[in-house]
Amino acid sequence: MSVMFAARHFRAEREGDWARLEELLDRVEKQSPRRLSDADLIDLPRLYRATLSALSVARATSLDASLVAYLEALSTRAYFILYGAREPWGRQVVDFFARDWPRSVRAIRWEVLLATALLLLSAVAGYHLVRGDPAWFGAMIPGELAQGRDMGASAASLRESLYGEPKGGGLEVFATTLFTHNSQVAILGFALGFAFGIPTMILLVQNGATGGALFAAFVPHGLGWGLFAWLMIHGTTELAAIALASAAGIHIGRAVAFPGEASRMAAAAQAGRRAAIVMIGVILMLLIAGLLEGFARQLVRDDTARLAIGAAMLMLWTLYFTFGGRRGQA
Template structure:
């Protein structure tokens, strides 16, 4: 019987050397979106809850600081970006910024907020190695920015309107930020409390899950940028704005936490 040729580095017993299926790029991408990414997010559910809590604490702190002393607005929001449109701005001016299409202030604020959130996402993950302390501070500060802005509009009776303007892209963008924070918290806590593992081994294990989550976070931030660029220019209905924002949030939650359950049930 003719023997099979043996490849360099393979033995006849290693049939995988001859018949092992090589997965192409489409299959790998499919595996990432169907299994790897949502699986990593589900694995980070505790850290995600912590990150969400930190964001809301920051929002409350930012709103409270500006409500107690409007000078805090300039301390939290860069003065060049605010351009005087802070607590002393009239309700008419603030309203016009929400519904008059492309305007200087909120366009600049949107661009700043998106750029800032991308930086926060990267830093929250990268600085998680410092026992998650910088990650926690970044989540709090990011919330303070939103809280400070909301307080200005809320005081003029425009809080719900600003919420709708932000909802179009904000539900995706802020969800991505919280996931990045969760990734950083996972790494930091595993290094601080490695258990029976060495700190390097614990960091490596946590880093695999966190890195997978962060690749997906970049996809979410890109989606948020597209939603912000299109929605801010063309959609002025509060109902439509909230519908889009709520729909996107439901989409992400369903994709991360419900899709796997349904798919397993179909097996």
């Protein structure tokens, strides 16, 4: 009898709060969180904590099993409303492009500058190495990648590769292949970053030197400007994506090597979250680069038009990452 009396007394003291919490949860689930007033929003976490406290007491004192089950279900519902609720998918997408992605890129700006410098300097070095000794070309660009665009190619064949009709058709297949290749390079650069960023930097140097070696084959035939335009139409997006992906990997490696006051795991986790946001955007950039490389570069054969498209894309990315998401940022 005393147990039953205690259970009734326990319920009588608290069931008003439980009913109130249940009513708020019903409103959120059936209508919208926006239907809650300011007072309701203040009450919700308080009632949740009170229900958790009651559940703890009910379990500890072995009260009615049905009461314990009711409180468990009510607490679970409240937990998912308070902590499991997320913004609508569309709003998350808007926030990603309007705020999260450009802010994350700016947060790793020093790594981005390092990755960009490594690409450019290694390209210059690769160019001069091949011009000084053509044997370097084969070491930097395998034959299957060069596809005849090497130091022994004639000016006519090199010009054809820049301005000729695509052979075999299937531009869609070509775009998919290029997108896959570029994605692999970017993802590899990101993934290698955990080893203090060193393998990522080596990969950047390798890719930059490859580009420089390619110029060494075209420049002697007076086609350096044409190659630059041919690459520019997609390269400003593609190389920016690879630089960002590599910078994200270096950012993680730097956090592992120099965690600062935080623990190594905590520093790596924080850097990883920021880098993951950057990488989501990188995939979109690679998709755009693949379309430009597979379609626009083959359909647009005028150097001026190619340069204009490439410069426009470079300006777009520069302005976006420089000014995007600054509103409301301290």
